[in-house]
Amino acid sequence: MPLATPDSEARDAGRGAAPRGLRLPDVILLPAGSDATPAAGIHLVLDHRGVGVTRVTTDLPRILAWDAVRRTTVEDWAGGDDTPAGAVLVVETAGGAYRFLVPRAEAAELGPVVTRLVDGYSGRGETSPRSRFDRVRPVLTVVLIVLVLAAVALILAQSAGAIHLGFLGGNGSGPGGTIVPVP
Numbered sequence: 001m002p003l004a005t006p007d008s009e010a011r012d013a014g015r016g017a018a019p020r021g022l023r024l025p026d027v028i029l030l031p032a033g034s035d036a037t038p039a040a041g042i043h044l045v046l047d048h049r050g051v052g053v054t055r056v057t058t059d060l061p062r063i064l065a066w067d068a069v070r071r072t073t074v075e076d077w078a079g080g081d082d083t084p085a086g087a088v089l090v091v092e093t094a095g096g097a098y099r100f101l102v103p104r105a106e107a108a109e110l111g112p113v114v115t116r117l118v119d120g121y122s123g124r125g126e127t128s129p130r131s132r133f134d135r136v137r138p139v140l141t142v143v144l145i146v147l148v149l150a151a152v153a154l155i156l157a158q159s160a161g162a163i164h165l166g167f168l169g170g171n172g173s174g175p176g177g178t179i180v181p182v183p
Helices: 107-121 130-159
Strands: 022-030 039-047 050-055 062-064 069-077 086-093 096-103
Touching: 022 086, 022 107, 039 096, 039 107, 069 107, 086 107
Parallel strands: none
Antiparallel strands: 022 039, 022 096, 039 050, 050 062, 069 086, 086 096
16 A cells, blocks of 8 residues: 655655655554454544544544654554454554544554654654753753752852851851851
């Protein structure tokens, strides 16, 4: 099954950049239980908004945002009684895993495309809201280290008798055994 649709063309195929999106028509949602039947007639779209699922009978997609996706994997599917062979896209969330069968696709072909797309949108790319925190994290780390070092320096200075800070539990004596008042 060819995966190249207008939404899935890479921005720069030579560099392995993330695709703008991936549209997978006629996907089958595989059931979680063994007695349930697969749900056919689903279109799956992976783009900047997240994972969009649309049934053929409705026009409004249900969107699972990228920050709700914990992990994605692509596996080969040999087929079953009611399903053809293909590749299964597994989308894991905090609430469970969704398994979408892409008929006649191969995991070796679909996997790298999905991986580049998910990596581009799920926190390592520039479109995720988590990327703002990733830029601030080093600054917060440096501030925390400076505060810890300052606290250690104050404790050492007080234990050497160079300063007195009542909130650090000192005995009130400064250099030479005299009492140093704290303003």
